[in-house]
Amino acid sequence: MPKITLPDGNQLTLADGATVYDVAAAIGPGLARAAIGGAITFDGNRQLTDLNAPLPGDCRIELLTAKDDNADSLYLLRHSTAHVMAEAICKLYPDTQLAYGPPLEDGFYYDLHTSHAISPPDFERIEAEMQRIVSEDRKFCRYEMPRDEAMKKLEAEGNRFKVDNALRAEGGTLSFYVTGENRGQDWEDLCRGPHIPSTGVIKAFRIKQVSGSYYRGDVNEQQLQRVYGTAFFNKKALKQYEQQLEEAKKRDHRLLGQQLELFTINPDVGSGLVLWEPNGAIVRTMLENYVKMELILRGFEPVFTPHIGRLDLYRTSGHYPYYEDSQFPALYETDRGRALLCLRNLIRRAEEETGERKAEVAQQVKVFADAVAQAFGDFGGGDALDDPAKLSPVVEECLCHEEGYLLKPMNCPHHINIYAAQHRSYRQLPIRLAEFGTVYRYEQSGELGGMVRVRGFTQDDAHIFCTPDQVQAEIASCIELTQQVLSTLEFKDYRARIGLRDPESDKYIGAAELWEQAEQNLRDAAAASGLSATEEIGEAAFYGPKIDFVVKDCIGREWQLGTVQVDYNLPERFKITYVGRDNREHRPVMIHRAPLGSMERFVGILIEHFAGAFPLWLAPVQVAVATISEKSDEYAQEVHKSLVGAGLRVLLDDGSDKIGPKKHRLRSRKIPYILVVGENEAADRTVNVNDRDGASLGTFPLAAFIEGCILEIQTKGKQRHGALQEA
RNA sequence: GCUUCUGUAGCUCAGUGGUAGAGCGCGUCCUUGGUAAGGACGAGGUCAUGGGUUCAAGUCCCAUCAGAAGCUCCA
Known part of the structure; x- marks a missing residue:
């Protein structure tokens, strides 16, 4: 007689053999109708299950209902929709072999092989076939088979992907799901489940896109077709989801970069090589100035190094042999x-x-x-x-x-040679060398994208050379700087990741003990900084582990921005030293760090983050002066001159348009403040202030407005003039 | 790099093998005005590039270049 604990703490006792459904029914007939599955916590493990799954014993149960705001419910729904889509595709393209079809955060996909290249025009047919299956409201029926018997069955079917999946599955039995009650007749798939009770639960679905994927993520394996889709419990939710995607696309930095004239990329110059237009260059310069100031406050010393270096330099560091294929070809002499x-x-x-x-x-x-x-x-x-x-x-x-030269893919070997230019004593450490260093990497063509993945970019790079005792404090300081920068730029939604080496892989250089030391340094510093970070195996650099700061772009892809890396290996390779208190030579530890990462990627993400509406201190044009008519041209020019004199970036629009369209155009350029100037303002020596969202902030004396702007710029938006605050 | 899709005016996009189109933007002129679009006229094109099929190609085929989504990679 299993004893059930519900989320509200109430307990139920049910007969042996009771199912999740029986729990729902015991609570009420409404819930019994609405339930589509359960989440059972048994022996400390939480697991999603079918509605008709028997209870394992005393356990906690959360009942899942058809709600679009419940991630577990959506998980079941989308997993099941993947089955429906797979059945539809198998019917339309009979030579289809299914591989793997999991649910995702916002949908699902199915990897499969078929001779027909599925393309967007096919989606409608597939969706129609899916709709038929959904209309039939067929039950998802699970059955299990002893492993041996199941393997024989799968091998007879001749789908090596499913045989592979089965070999990797655990347990003595394998489970299958039939979409329908007629086993042997209705469509079925090897699957561990769980699923929704029947296809009729699927109220809204859409096939989103199709693309290639390598089987098991292996480039040397067969390439499959991956069909992406999503599903919801009601049509409204699907519509809302699609509208959100549309909205997000308007924030795309490639679109805004063009509209706002921030940057351009031209194949005549080279793909993946960013041309910063004047507007983008202002944003970048302001960011650089800000970071440079923070670096000086923290004891970093600016250095400059050239864009190329001898091949031997990169042979020593290991970059040339490791990354030859993703570098611009070496310039042999x-x-x-x-x-x-x-x-x-x-x-x-x-x-x-x-x-x-x-x-x-x-x-x-x-x-x-x-x-x-x-x-x-x-x-x-x-x-x-x-x-x-x-x-x-x-x-x-x-x-x-x-011998020859290499366009530099990294700044560290150059900085190491600046360190090595002097005889160093422990008294000098830490030495922190900083440079906005431009590097070139020949990224695969399929990787290039806007400003966020490019072939030439400038890192806000620095290398800290310190004693082993100093490592943790230096890492903590780098974490602090990165957090400070992100906070100034109003990034709240980012995550930190500790990238560790994969002991299975041979891409990492140096002794295991040093790696363990470095990994522990990072964990300790993260803990001391109160930084919550997930640990991920295989995410380390080849010379050392790192903490990366990761943010999402407008369509949810993650990008690494800031990074802090601990490195015991390059000092070893370059045999750099310092003289310790004991008058002996010691090996310093290096920390590589870049709070923004690369200027290109960071500004790209920043464009999306602000949807092009930069805060005043970063805005390419900070204030626009727009005249009502030619009668106020003279005063407008005076206003313009005063603003420029106060150090503001100002645009004067004294064109012949009416104020309506004029303001509309200036707003679409996302200029923070639009000053309307007419005969009234000229008479009072005031300006009528409007923001880029269209709100009127009132009419102020010119001097008061300027004062407000300066305050807002100096505090990077933390403080604003009282009257401007209201907006 | 791989799979699929895409490439027409500055931008967004129509275009059925038969003379290259629209809206926005841009320029000139008229309009002298009060917060999301006043009017007239005009300039802009080797239809990404190179081959091929055809009496005829923006349209069909192939290659190259570039872009997008995903996979793989990312010092």
Whole structure:
């Protein structure tokens, strides 16, 4: 006789074999009709279950009903809708093989393989088929099978994805869900559940998009089609969701960047290379000035370094070997170096090719290698010339000795050399070197996007060189700075992530003990700062763990902005030292940090954050003066001159439009204050102040308005002139 | 890089194999005005680029470049 505890603390005792439904029925017939599933907490584990799932014993139960504001209910609904969509697609495209279809935060997807390339015009057909299944109001029926029997069944069906899924599933039995009561006839899917009671519960759904995805996230695996959709318990909620998406898109920094003339990207210059227009440049300059001031207050020293560096520098740091493919190609100094690089690339192609092509390219390698040896001197190819696989290490080895330059992908090696330029004593530490350093990375073409993922960007970078004792305090100070900057810019909705190394992976350099030390440094500093952060394996940099500050863009994608990274490895690689109190040489610890991350990404996110309506201190144009008619031109020019004289960024609109359209246009440029100036204002030496939302803030003496602006700018919006405050 | 989609005036977008379109913006002139759009006229195009099919291509096919969504990657 299971004893049930409800969320309100009330308890029920039901007969053995009772289900979640029986709990609902025991409470009332209304709830019994409305319930679609349950969340059972048993043995300390909370689990969502089907409505007809038997109770495991004494437990706590939350009943789930068809409500669009309950994440668990939506989870069930969307998981089930994924099944309905899968059935529809299987019917329309009979060679479909399903792989994996989970619910998401705002919908669901199903990964599948079919010979038909599903594209948006197909959505309507699929949705119509789904609607048919929903109208039939078929029950979701679960059945279980012993593992052996189930595996045989799946293997007979010939879907390797489902066989894979089953192999990874735990437990002695596997469960299937039939969409309908006629097992063997109605459509079914291997699934651990749970589901809603029947398809009729789905009141609103939409297929959103389709795209490619690699099976199990592996680039070398088969590429599947991923169909995204969403579902709700009523049509209104779906409509509201779609309207929200539309609204969010209006905040997109690519759209606003163009409308507000903040930045542009032109393929003639290069994709992923941002051209800052004057308006964007003002926002960036103001941000940089602000951060520079904060850095000086915290004991950072500005430095400058060039945009390129010797290849050897990046061989030492490890960046060149690790990230060669995502860097702009190295600038080898000699023809021999360039030739060897071509040869190396040709060898790689030969290794990738298959079949007849492979032999063909191997022959080209041989001819080319011969030519290189004759033209630029023997490189030791010898009898390896016939076999690309044997030639490969020889050429790689030769290339390692060829010198050249690299567009810098990171600032740290340059800063390390500034540190190393002097003999350092422990008395000088910490040394904090800061630079708005521009770096170049050849990001994959499919990754590029607006300002947030680009190939050339400027980091608000700094490197702290300190003793092991100082590490924690320095990290804490970096966290504090990042939080301070985010708070000044009114970011409240961000999360922190501690990125740890993945012990399984071989991409990380250095000794495990140093990694553990560094990871512990970060945890301790985060704890001391009161920063709540999630730990994520595999998110570390190759040289050290880090804390990243992550925010979402207008369509919910997460982007890393600020970062704090602890690094015991690069000091080791560059063999930098300081003399300790004991008069011996010691290895300093490095902290890499950037509170904004990159100016490009940060400003991109900032545009979306403010929807282009920047606070006064950042706004490209802070005040617009608009005349009623030519009669007040002279006074308007006086006003303009006074504002400019007070250091404000001002635009004078004395065009021939009427004040209505004039104001409309200035508002659409998101200028914080629009001053309307006519004959009345000229007579009183006042300005009529309007904000960019269209509200009239009243008429003020010019001097009072200027004073208010200056206060607002100096305090970065924390304080405003009393009269302007009301808005 | 991969899958799918997209590329027409400064911007947003129509365009059925048969002479290149609209709205907004821009320019000139008229209108001298009070808070979301006064009027007239005008300028703007190698239909992303390069091939192909066709009597004929913005439209169909291929390639390249660029953009979008997702996957993968992100020092």
